[in-house]
């Protein structure tokens with residue numbers, strides 16, 4: 001195995017590989033850490049986006065009502081960073097596993113890298129918190145994909161709905177907003193019936209996403225965590241692996257060499 005720092009980690013990875021191999025149904029919950037090695041900043045922790053910006057100032061409906069120009073400026077900046085990033089070995093390994101078996105990815109990230117890594121419809125993730133590269137109207141129900149540069153120099157230059165002309169907003173679930181009920185329902189259903197839940201690179205602080213692994217655990221399934229640090233899930237996880245997603249996830253999901 002490449003780059004596994006200690007015998008203890010190597011053994012834990014071996015046990016986790018066994019659990020995943022024996023699981024008929026696997027659900028994967030990913031967070032910002034899965035894209036860290038692609039160069040996308042995480043939210044919390046050293047270098048995280050919330051270090052320099054307060055969530056309440058930028059990622060709430062109230063923030064957008066108060067100052068849509070500031071909010072669009074922040075999203076335009078994040079889009080420009082993410083547009084230079086490509087999926088890493090973790091995204092690729094997860095997409096490959098989703099092609100081979102009953103294995104669904106549920107993602108919190110809005111960066112689109114799981115979507116880019118997917119080679120088939122089976123590998124398309126369930127999207128809990130929206131996308132940086134979609135916008136929706138603040139007045140009507142129109143939504144559209146969009147990768148253009150955002151001009152946030154003034155209110156007049158901000159993106160507008162092409163159907164009704166009202167101000168458009170990022171198609172992202174902000175704090176205090178409800179997740180799409182169908183998507184959340186499907187994610188909860190998957191988690192409740194999974195034999196294993198693989199949790200990759202999330203601080204597990206933001207609900208309702210953070211509760212999904214618990215649904216698997218309460219139904220008797222295994223919870224396998226991959227993270228560079230402890231999280232609120234660590235104590236209750238069946239196996240918690242300390243290390244970077246782009247190293248550990250491919251190790252966990254590589255097909256057996258004698259297969």
Ligand code: BJW
Nearest residue numbers: 031032033042043044108176177201202203206207244245
């Ligand atoms: C690595 C690594 C490497 C680094 N390898 N690992 C129940 C209890 C308490 C509160 C609530 C609750 N239910 C609802 C709430 C309120 C709120 C909430 O959860 N607040 C908490 C913060 C306390 N939730 C909501 O408002 C949700 N809405 C809702 O539930 O509606 C109904 C309702 C409303 C009001 C009240 C009650 C009910 C909506 C949540 C929307 C979240 N949206 C965001 C996007 C914002 C902006 C944007 O992206 O533009 O989603 S917030 C942000 O956090 C983003 C992320 O998807 C989400 C999760 O973050 P994530 O992915 O975990 O990232 P980090 O940075 O926190 O962690 C990175 C991890 O990676 C760390 O652990 C690192 O160690 C690790 N890592 N490098 C592996 N290389």
Ligand code: ZN
Nearest residue numbers: 137140161164
């Ligand atoms: Zn409109």
